[in-house]
Amino acid sequence: APKAHPVSSEPRRIQTDIERTLGLVRRLDTEKGIQGNVLSSGDHEKSDVDKSHMGSMGPIVIVRGLTTVKGLEGVELLDTLLTYLWRIHGVDYYGMSETNEAKGLRHVRTDNKTPSTTNINAADWEKKLDTYWQERLTGQDPMVILTAKDKIDAAAAEVLEPHVRKIRDEKYGWKYGCGAKGCTKLFHAPEFVYKHLRLKHPEIVLEVTSNLREDIYSQNYM
Ligand SMILES: [Zn+2]
Incomplete structure (x- = not known):
């Protein structure tokens, strides 16, 4: 040992x-x-x-x-x-x-x-x-923090959904576009848009998840 x-x-x-x-x-x-x-x-x-x-x-x-x-x-x-x-x-x-x-x-x-x-x-x-x-x-209990983080990630995907543009492409079927103003990036799946939003438009993610974060933490600790 x-x-x-x-x-x-x-x-x-x-x-x-x-x-x-x-x-x-x-x-x-x-x-x-x-x-x-x-x-x-x-x-x-x-x-x-x-x-x-x-x-x-x-x-x-x-x-x-x-x-x-x-x-x-x-x-x-x-x-x-x-x-x-x-x-x-x-x-x-x-x-x-x-x-x-x-x-x-x-x-x-x-x-x-x-x-x-x-x-x-x-x-x-x-x-x-x-x-x-x-x-x-x-x-705080690291296991609880972990659970809270998972919850935030899962819920973030939900609240980010309005920022994903679903686009029908003649050749490739459904595409998912970034909904940020002035951004024209396209992806194969919504998850990639979420990831892109996190990386390139953190201000959007921060805005939509800030309330969420408070909710989840108060659920866990209040
Ligand atoms: Zn974008």
Whole structure:
């Protein structure tokens, strides 16, 4: 499997990553409508209070099985969270990527005695990792953005239709002309006109799709 930067194995980094992955689990579960996940339920909040007299460094998640109660913390907790994010949400945390299903290999931690195989220095790598997931935590679900984009494209074709001139050609059958003022371009299919409109007359496309964009975004996020 591809390796994360060795700095990922430092105890300080482990704690940061526990907090971050807990946040991600909550956020992604919410986005996908997953409720009652033991990994992100209230239990570890309570243990945050305990940590002062237990001397623990960070959150503990209490996992209650049918006959067992287990407290997860530190590396064990982090690995559980990372595995959950990977299997359920397709998140390769150290690889800084997210897909709709877990495919291939995700990045794994190496112990920090292994010589680094990367030239990137630790601080840069950490900054990249932090920025990437902080943006994910405050931004929008990339899968939703993708869907919205598809919807916009599909709907754009509809609203662009009036800008396509259908022309009967004696020799070649139906032709599709660009409806922009002063433009005489002809195409074999309406899709080519849409494409041409996007490339050559972006102002038309922008005008007819601006309302559409607002509609779709408000449908998705309001
Ligand atoms: Zn044109």
